[in-house]
Amino acid sequence: MYLKFFGLAEKPFELTPNPKFLFQTPGHREALAQLIYGVQEQKGFMLMTGEVGTGKTTLLRTLVNRLNGRSECAFVMNSTMPFDELLEYALADFGVTGPGASRAQRLMALNRFLIAQHREERKSILIIDEAQNLEIDTLEQIRLLSNFETGSGKLLQIILAGQPELHTKLHLPQLRQLKQRIGLRCRLQPMADDEVEQYIVNHFRVAGGHARHPFTPAAIRRIAQYSDGIPRVVNMLCDHCLLIGYANQTRQIDADTVRRTIQYLEDGASSRGWKQLVASDGSALGHYPRRAVMWAAGAVAAAAAAAAAVMSLAYRSGLNAVPATIVAAVGGVVRWLTTWWGS
Numbered sequence: 001m002y003l004k005f006f007g008l009a010e011k012p013f014e015l016t017p018n019p020k021f022l023f024q025t026p027g028h029r030e031a032l033a034q035l036i037y038g039v040q041e042q043k044g045f046m047l048m049t050g051e052v053g054t055g056k057t058t059l060l061r062t063l064v065n066r067l068n069g070r071s072e073c074a075f076v077m078n079s080t081m082p083f084d085e086l087l088e089y090a091l092a093d094f095g096v097t098g099p100g101a102s103r104a105q106r107l108m109a110l111n112r113f114l115i116a117q118h119r120e121e122r123k124s125i126l127i128i129d130e131a132q133n134l135e136i137d138t139l140e141q142i143r144l145l146s147n148f149e150t151g152s153g154k155l156l157q158i159i160l161a162g163q164p165e166l167h168t169k170l171h172l173p174q175l176r177q178l179k180q181r182i183g184l185r186c187r188l189q190p191m192a193d194d195e196v197e198q199y200i201v202n203h204f205r206v207a208g209g210h211a212r213h214p215f216t217p218a219a220i221r222r223i224a225q226y227s228d229g230i231p232r233v234v235n236m237l238c239d240h241c242l243l244i245g246y247a248n249q250t251r252q253i254d255a256d257t258v259r260r261t262i263q264y265l266e267d268g269a270s271s272r273g274w275k276q277l278v279a280s281d282g283s284a285l286g287h288y289p290r291r292a293v294m295w296a297a298g299a300v301a302a303a304a305a306a307a308a309a310v311m312s313l314a315y316r317s318g319l320n321a322v323p324a325t326i327v328a329a330v331g332g333v334v335r336w337l338t339t340w341w342g343s
Contacts, residue, residue, distance in 0.1 A: 002246035009208025013235040013242070017058035019065050023202045023231070025195050028059060031186040035063050035159065039071065039123055042153035043183035044146050047170070048161045050188030053232030056161045059188070060127055063159075071123035079133040079162075083141040090126055114148050114155035125157045132162035136174050143178040190229030196220060199234060214245060218255035226262050237261060 003011065012021070024032065031048060038046045050056050064073050074093035076086055087106050091099045091113075099109035117124045126145070128134070134142070148155040160166065167187075170179045191199060197220045204213040215223070215238070227233035240261045241253045 002242050005246045005249075006214060006242060006251065007209055007211055008204075011239070012203040012207035012209070013239040015232060015235055015239075017055075017061055019058060019062040021203055021206050022055070022058050022062050023195075023199045025189075025191055027187075027189045028055060031188055032059055032062060032066075034184055034186045035059075036066060038159075038184040039063075039067060039125060039157050042123075042157065044154040044157065045143075045178070045182045046157070046159045046184040046186075047167070047182050048159065048186050048188070049164050049167050051190065051230065052163060053230040054188040054190060055231050056188060057129055058231075060129060060159070060161055064125075064127070067123065067125070071125055072117060073125045073127060076126070076128045077130065079128055079130040082135070083138045086128075086138065086142075094124070110145075110156075111148055118150065118155055123157060124155060125159065127159045127161065129161050130163075131160040132164075132166035132169065134160075136169075136172065139169075139175055139178055143175075143181060146181060191224075191231065191234075192229060193221070193224040196224040196227065196229060196234060199231065200238060203235075203238075214251050214253045215241070216252060216254045219253050219258045222255045222258040222262075226258075237265070240265065 003009070014021070022028070035046060035048065048056060048059070060075070064075065067073070072094055074090040076089055076093070078089070081089065084103055084106075087103070087110070088099070091106060091110060094110075094113055096109050096113050099106045114124050128142070142158065145156055146154060146158060169175065170182070200213055200215060200220060200223075219241070223234060223237055227237060237258070241257055244257060244261060245251065245253050
């Protein structure tokens with residue numbers, strides 16, 4: 001909707017993870033480098049944690065793109081499945097057909113696939129997102145998958161990604177064997193205030209924006225403060241701000257626009273809340289104080305009444321119509337004011 005108005009080729013602040021828009025803070029850059037190193041060196045188990053919305057899924061998709069052509073990846077996004085369903089999903093994602101109905105048959109099919117990949121000098125990676133939801137028994141079964149190995153290294157590289165609760169869960173006594181097998185750990189942190197500005201600039205540039213981004217320094221500070229440096233929250237807030245800027249036909253997003261957008265998001269998306277954010281279509285009245293409009297409307301009513309009185313004096317035949325004319329003029333203005341004030 002607002003793309004042409006702001007000179008963009010695509011939306012810069014989507015909520016879906018898109019590697020194209022990955023902004024690498026020093027922490028993101030280090031985490032990506034560690035994961036690539038872990039896969040190449042066949043570390044077996046790798047762990048990545050981070051708060052909700054810090055970019056874990058986007059980073060994982062970037063990893064898959066970076067390894068494209070040299071590896072086969074199974075990306076499991078539903079971590080609430082029991083182990084047998086998770087194994088079935090992973091085999092399908094690897095492209096293994098007809099693995100069998102029992103767990104033993106599926107494990108043998110996975111082993112044959114991993115050996116074939118190894119012979120072709122290709123890596124096999126199992127990525128499990130939102131891994132904090134995995135049951136303890138499922139995590140233990142996943143640990144056993146790391147037993148597929150050769151004398152020189154692991155046949156299957158497993159990346160567990162999730163929220164900080166995953167790190168806490170791995171400290172449970174039942175999972176001490178899995179904890180010992182994790183060969184690499186990384187954690188994503190929220191962005192600093194200066195990184196939020198760089199994040200916005202980067203997204204605007206990648207989306208095709210040739211002009212400078214529309215956010216004022218004060219607006220960016222307010223966005224950084226509200227979002228706590230969480231990329232997903234920055235995306236949601238900036239997207240709404242651009243939409244409101246388009247609706248109000250203003251190419252500058254200031255701190256007041258951000259403040260009102262935050263209030264709108266916090267209070268919930270109601271039709272009245274949206275009307276308070278956006279000026280009325282086809283009318284400039286939203287830019288003037290209501291008291292000024294009331295005075296102007298009163299003047300119009302008085303002028304209408306005076307004009308009616310003058311005309312009635314000039315034309316004696318209309319003398320009896322003076323009260324009706326005045327009442328109609330004033331009544332119309334009052335009705336309009338009442339409607340506008342309540343809108």
